[in-house]
Amino acid sequence: MTEQIWFEDFTPGAVLVSQPRTITFADIDAWADLTGERHPVHMDDEFARSAGFAGRVAHGLFSLALIEGLKADLGCFERSVTASLGWNNVKFHAPLYPGDSVHLRLELVDKRTTSKPGRGLATERGILVKEDGAQVTSGDHLIFLLSRPAAG
Numbered sequence: 001m002t003e004q005i006w007f008e009d010f011t012p013g014a015v016l017v018s019q020p021r022t023i024t025f026a027d028i029d030a031w032a033d034l035t036g037e038r039h040p041v042h043m044d045d046e047f048a049r050s051a052g053f054a055g056r057v058a059h060g061l062f063s064l065a066l067i068e069g070l071k072a073d074l075g076c077f078e079r080s081v082t083a084s085l086g087w088n089n090v091k092f093h094a095p096l097y098p099g100d101s102v103h104l105r106l107e108l109v110d111k112r113t114t115s116k117p118g119r120g121l122a123t124e125r126g127i128l129v130k131e132d133g134a135q136v137t138s139g140d141h142l143i144f145l146l147s148r149p150a151a152g
Contacts, residue, residue: 002075006148007120018070018104020131023058025098027151031062058096063137067126070104082119083144090139094130099130109140119146 016058032038039046041057048056061113071077096102104126111122128136 002078003077004080005048005076005145006080007111007113007145009149010108010122010145012110014107014108016074016076016104016106016108019068019104020101020103021070023096029057029060029096029135031059031065033059035059035061037061043116053095054097056098058098058135060092061090063096063102064090064130064139066102067104067137067139067141068115068126070102070128071106071124071126074104074106077143077145080146081143082146084152085142085144088140088142090137091106091139093135096128096130097137100136102128102136105129111145118148120143121145 009026023050028042032042041051041053042048042059045055048054049133107125109123109125109128111120113120124141124143125138127138127140129137
């Protein structure tokens with residue numbers, strides 16, 4: 001297991017970067033199958049082009065979910081994050097196309113203790129970034145983050 005980032009280790013200003021992932025037509029099709037969201041801009045190349053895109057484009061919510069998947073691949077919050085409390089300031093900056101390679105830039109923004117011992121609240125900023133540096137999707141994610149377990 002990857003070294004965990006517990007509440008005590010969460011250092012505002014730190015940045016974590018994931019490995020890249022290449023988006024495929026199968027990813028878009030699977031997301032459409034899972035959610036039922038089959039707008040033609042995602043499913044029909046000709047329609048997408050007529051709407052001003054270079055071709056079929058991935059769903060915006062797929063790109064937001066991908067932020068969480070790439071964060072999970074980092075492994076450092078596997079045991080320390082217990083809940084997602086919501087996303088703020090979510091923005092879809094650029095289209096995500098099949099063949100695009102993206103990675104996650106995860107900025108640790110801030111943290112605070114809560115009245116309940118053993119955990120705190122933390123905000124992380126997820127930014128999905130293309131190979132050329134263009135941002136695809138970004139947002140601030142509020143999480144419950146556990147304190148380091150007592151030794152023993």
